[in-house]
Amino acid sequence: MATFAVTDAKILVAQYDLTGDSNRGLVSGDIEELDSTNFGSGGWRERKAGVGDAAATLEGFNYADGTSGPDDAFWARHGSGDVITVGPTGGDEGENAYTFQSLTGSYEQTANHGELYGWSVSASGRGNLVKGTVLEDASTARTATFNGTGRQLGSVASGEKLYAALHVLSASGTSPTLDVVVQSDDNSGFTSPTSRITFTQATGTTHEWGTPVDGAVADDWYRISVTIGGTSPSFEFFVVVGIA
Amino acid sequence: MATITGIKSGLKTRLDTIDGLTGYSYVPGHFTLPAAVPFLDEIDWDEAMGRGLDALRFTVRLYVATLDHVDENAQTALHGYLAASGSGSVKAAIEGDTTLGGVVDTCRVTLARGDLMLEHANNRYLGAEFEVQVWG
Numbered sequence: 568m569a570t571f572a573v574t575d576a577k578i579l580v581a582q583y584d585l586t587g588d589s590n591r592g593l594v595s596g597d598i599e600e601l602d603s604t605n606f607g608s609g610g611w612r613e614r615k616a617g618v619g620d621a622a623a624t625l626e627g628f629n630y631a632d633g634t635s636g637p638d639d640a641f642w643a644r645h646g647s648g649d650v651i652t653v654g655p656t657g658g659d660e661g662e663n664a665y666t667f668q669s670l671t672g673s674y675e676q677t678a679n680h681g682e683l684y685g686w687s688v689s690a691s692g693r694g695n696l697v698k699g700t701v702l703e704d705a706s707t708a709r710t711a712t713f714n715g716t717g718r719q720l721g722s723v724a725s726g727e728k729l730y731a732a733l734h735v736l737s738a739s740g741t742s743p744t745l746d747v748v749v750q751s752d753d754n755s756g757f758t759s760p761t762s763r764i765t766f767t768q769a770t771g772t773t774h775e776w777g778t779p780v781d782g783a784v785a786d787d788w789y790r791i792s793v794t795i796g797g798t799s800p801s802f803e804f805f806v807v808v809g810i811a
Numbered sequence: 812m813a814t815i816t817g818i819k820s821g822l823k824t825r826l827d828t829i830d831g832l833t834g835y836s837y838v839p840g841h842f843t844l845p846a847a848v849p850f851l852d853e854i855d856w857d858e859a860m861g862r863g864l865d866a867l868r869f870t871v872r873l874y875v876a877t878l879d880h881v882d883e884n885a886q887t888a889l890h891g892y893l894a895a896s897g898s899g900s901v902k903a904a905i906e907g908d909t910t911l912g913g914v915v916d917t918c919r920v921t922l923a924r925g926d927l928m929l930e931h932a933n934n935r936y937l938g939a940e941f942e943v944q945v946w947g
Contacts, residue, residue, distance in 0.1 A: 574857040587863025628859060628946075657861070681919065683946060 577658025577704075578625060579734045579805055580671075580688070581649040582772035583640040584705065588686075589627035592653045594665045596621050596696035621667040621692030623651050629676060629686040637686045641674040650732045650774045651690055652807055660704045661718060664807045666732040668693040668776045694776075697730045699809025702749075702791050705736050708801045709745075715791040715806075717755050723782035723810050731764045731777035734805040738771045743800035745769040747793050749777065749808055751786035761786065769802070782810075812862060813915045813947035815851055821911025822849045822871065822943065829892070829904050832873075840932055845888065846874045847901065848931075849943070858946070864916065867945045872929055873901065874936040881937045886926065893925050893939055901941050915947030 578589040599617030631638035649671055654664035669690035677685035702715050723729050731749045738745070746768050750760040763784070764777035791806050819836040826834030826847040835848045842848065848871065855866040873892055876885035891899030902920040909917045925939030 574860065575862070576860045578860060586861040587859055589860045589863070590858060592860075628864060681921070683917075 571656070573655060575657040577652070577654035577664065577805075578627075579650075579652040579658075579736075580625070580640060581644055581647075581774040582735055583635060583637075584734075584736045585625070585627060585637055585640065588629070588637050589625060591624070591626040592655075593624040594621075594651075594653050594667075594696070595623070619695060621669075621694070621696035623653065623667075623669060623690045624688070625651075625690075626685065626687045629684040638676070641671065641686065641688055644671050645674050647671060648693055649690070650734065650776050652732055652734060652805065654701060658701050658704055658805065659706070660701050660716060662701050663698060664701050665696060665698055666730075666807050666809070667696045695811060697732075697807075697809040697811045699730065699732070699807040700789075701805070701807050702789065703793075703804060703806040705734070705803045705805040708737075708803050709793065709795060710799075710801050712794045714757070715793065717752075717757055717788045717790040718808075719755070719787055720789050720808065721810060722787045723780070723784035725783040727782040727810055728779040729763055729782070729784060729808070729810055730779050731766075731806065731808045733766045733769075733773075733775045733777065735769045735771070735773045735802060736805065737803040738769065738801070740800035741798035743770060743795070743797035743802065745793070745795055745800075745802045745804065747791055747804070747806060749806070750790055750792050751784060752788045753786050755788055757788065757790060760790075760792070762792075763789075764808075769804075812865065813945070815867075817914040818867065818869070818911060818945055818947070819849050819851075821908075821914050822869065822905065824912055825905045825908060826871070826901070828907065829899055829901070832892070832899075842874065844874060844876060844936075845892075848872050848874070852942075864946060867947075869943045869945060871901065871905075871941040871943055872931075872938060873925075873941065874929060874931065874938045876937050878928065878935045878937060885937055889926060889937060889939060893923055905941075905943060911945075915945050917947075918943055918945040
């Protein structure tokens with residue numbers, strides 16, 4: 568396994584794709600270290616894991632065009648609850664992506680004389696950080712109902728949960744509707760799929776953290792089942808599913 | 812993503828807005844004086860994720876007069892090109908449309924060097940150089 572130079576990370580915040588306007592993405596999942604040192608510790612510190620904390624620091628080049636620039640996104644969402652997803656290798660289908668529910672607490676604009684207008688955002692978690700697999704990467708405009716490619720992600724053990732996040736990045740058409748359901752099965756042919764996470768119907772750009780599903784779930788194959796309606800509908804959207 | 816050809820064409824268009832100056836989008840063997848020719852210096856790829864932004868630096872070389880024909884008029888014209896503003900200002904002309912006709916995100920003329928002796932095609936000229944930072 569080899570490391571790589573990061574040039575193509577996918578950066579999604581709510582319903583905004585900030586990939587091309589970003590040049591730094593730091594995602595962290597910190598676990599509080601609780602000191603449990605006692606007289607029987609043999610002279611060494613002992614610690615136990617405490618509460619986890621997800622966070623992200625994102626930076627890039629700023630502009631406002633009234634709809635989709637970073638300043639449009641963050642000024643509107645400053646102090647709001649969002650979903651942030653970062654795909655370090657580009658976020659293509661089948662690749663890993665890190666996702667969590669976030670609170671955009673800090674939005675800084677940088678204006679250094681002669682340099683490009685910049686932005687920096689610090690977001691804290693509203694729940695756990697999930698390392699998931701991309702089931703839909705928004706690279707194709709979807710215009711008709713379809714089933715996505717199945718991915719073998721593994722079973723959900725008792726005590727674990729199944730998570731899913733949805734970012735709808737673009738929507739067009741007359742009265743367009745998008746219904747996305749995460750399904751599971753015990754075989755790659757999905758001969759008897761079970762709906763696990765059903766997102767709220769989207770009629771425009773939006774984002775959603777799906778309701779997590781408690782384990783145990785024996786099925787180990789997952790896909791999205793997508794229903795698209797309306798007149799000349801077209802959607803670009805991103806779905807990541809993980810087990811934690 | 813902007814092409815080098817597109818950027819040079821955009822620079823030529825901006826330079827042509829200066830009355831009497833001939834802008835070029837390529838390096839000519841011979842030119843009509845006064846002439847302005849953009850040269851690509853370097854490209855910094857991947858300034859943003861997903862091939863979202865590159866940074867390119869150009870040097871626009873301005874040739875005013877051959878050294879054997881330099882006089883006070885030529886030097887006065889050169890100083891007009893080197894001004895930060897005014898009808899002859901190269902900086903003002905290029906930054907009059909920082910998108911260079913919509914082919915880049917933005918650009919800035921960051922510095923100038925003059926009075927210079929420039930060589931081109933075995934001839935020597937009085938002129939100046941302008942560094943142009945382009946992002947797109």
